[in-house]
Amino acid sequence: MPIKDILTIVDLAGSQPAPKYALELARQYDAHVTGLAIAFEPVVPAFAAAPMPVDYLQAAHEQSVSAANQAKKEFDEMARMAAVKSESRTAEVLTGGPLESVLDHCRVTDLVVIGQANPDAPEPMRELLIETVLFESGSPVLLVPYIGTKHFKPKNVLIGWDGSSTAARAIHAALPILEHADKITVLAIQKRNRADQQLGSDIATYLARHNMDVTVDVITNPQTGIADTVLNYVSDHGNDLIVMGGYGHSRMREFLFGGATREILSSMTVPVFMTH
Numbered sequence: 001m002p003i004k005d006i007l008t009i010v011d012l013a014g015s016q017p018a019p020k021y022a023l024e025l026a027r028q029y030d031a032h033v034t035g036l037a038i039a040f041e042p043v044v045p046a047f048a049a050a051p052m053p054v055d056y057l058q059a060a061h062e063q064s065v066s067a068a069n070q071a072k073k074e075f076d077e078m079a080r081m082a083a084v085k086s087e088s089r090t091a092e093v094l095t096g097g098p099l100e101s102v103l104d105h106c107r108v109t110d111l112v113v114i115g116q117a118n119p120d121a122p123e124p125m126r127e128l129l130i131e132t133v134l135f136e137s138g139s140p141v142l143l144v145p146y147i148g149t150k151h152f153k154p155k156n157v158l159i160g161w162d163g164s165s166t167a168a169r170a171i172h173a174a175l176p177i178l179e180h181a182d183k184i185t186v187l188a189i190q191k192r193n194r195a196d197q198q199l200g201s202d203i204a205t206y207l208a209r210h211n212m213d214v215t216v217d218v219i220t221n222p223q224t225g226i227a228d229t230v231l232n233y234v235s236d237h238g239n240d241l242i243v244m245g246g247y248g249h250s251r252m253r254e255f256l257f258g259g260a261t262r263e264i265l266s267s268m269t270v271p272v273f274m275t276h
Contacts (some may be wrong), residue, residue, distance in 0.1 A: 003029045003176045007105055007139075008113040010037040010071045010088070012123055017148040018115035019075050021271065023082040024152035025113070029176070035075035035088040036105050039068035040095045040124040065092070095124050099132045106137035116268060118146035130265065134246050134276050140173040141246075143265060143272045154241035154271075155182040160230060161200050162188070166245025170275045171203065174243045177273065178212060185237070188218045189229055227263030234270055246274040 008022035019035055026033040042060040072088045079086035091101045106112045112133055117126040134141050154177055161167055171178070178184060184207060188200035200216040207214045222229040234242065246261050264272060 001110070001176070002031075003110045004031045005109045006031050006033040006111050006113060007109040008033060008035055008075075009102075009115065009129070010035045010075045011115055011118075011121075012037070012067050012071050014118060014121045014146070015148060016074065016078065016115075017146060018113050018144040019078060021142070021144045021149065021152055022113040023079060023084055023086070025111075026084040026086070027082055028153060028180075031110070032085040032087075033079065034105070034109070035072065035079065035086065036102070037068040037071040037075065037088065037090050038102060038129075039064040039090055039092045041092055041097075042095060065090075068092075093125070099125075099129060102129065103132065103137055106133050106139055109139055111142055112137060112139050113142045113144060115144050116146045116265065120146075134274060140170070140273065140275045143268065143274065145268050145270065147269075149240070149271055151240040151270075153180070155180075156237070156239050157181045157184050157241045157243060158230070158234060158237070158239040159184060159186045159203070160189075160242060160244035161186045161203055162245075163199065164245055166276055168203075168245070170243050170245045170273065171207070173275050174273050175210065177241070178207065178243070179210065181241075182213065184212050184214045185239070186214060186216045187230065187233060188216065189222055189226055190218065190220050225263065226260035227267065230260070230264060231267055231269065239270060241271050241273060242268070243273045246276045 003025065006022050006026050008019045010019055022033050025031065041064055042057065068090045072090055075088050089105065091105065093099060093101060114130055114133065130143065157178060159171060186200040186204050190199055198216065199218055204214045204216045219229060
């Protein structure tokens with residue numbers, strides 16, 4: 001199914017790498033793109049000794065709504081300059097609260113584009129937002145590095161393949177993008193040699209039947225962790241997009257022990273296309 005509807009989370013400050021990427025994808029695929037700006041409402045601490053002044057709460061509310069409206073306005077101008085079909089919306093979220101008002105928008109789109117958490121311009125709940133959309137929206141997610149990207153048209157794509165259902169779902173969801181790539185590499189990382197078959201050959205055959213130029217590269221017993229191995233490979237081979245499944249283990253195990261997904265998202269240098 002072609003990509004015809006894209007939703008992007010609009011940053012409240014900065015150079016807007018994710019909306020820029022979303023708008024360029026929309027231009028390439030003749031798709032509609034929606035910019036969603038989030039107003040983060042202040043939360044009243046439960047341990048507060050006295051009620052918060054009404055004036056303070058009202059001012060904080062107005063400030064959060066104003067910031068979202070300004071970001072929405074900036075997105076509208078970027079969309080106008082890009083000359084793509086677009087609209088913009090706002091959603092209000094209680095800081096630290098549920099994200100259902102955001103998920104309502106993310107569940108009815110082909111792709112959600114979100115910027116990586118920016119340590120130099122942090123926004124409330126960004127990491128939680130990414131994880132929640134990935135797990136609960138039902139839509140694929142494309143993460144864009146906060147430093148931006150030079151390539152808005154993926155041509156040299158790396159697929160992380162471990163034979164799992166999450167990796168398979170990511171590949172199926174990414175087919176509209178993969179079909180436009182010049183080169184696709186299936187990277188399989190295994191802890192020991194497999195005598196029965198080459199890991200990755202089956203998915204490479206599947207993609208080749210879609211007329212894609214696919215090669216398989218297997219790294220056995222890597223000297224670094226999975227995340228570092230993938231990111232080092234990207235650096236050495238000039239890949240401009242990673243396609244991978246998100247969170248192979250349970251969420252609790254990922255939270256306690258880290259995991260390749262979390263490490264890649266914190267250190268990514270190119271966009272990452274993910275599903276769960």
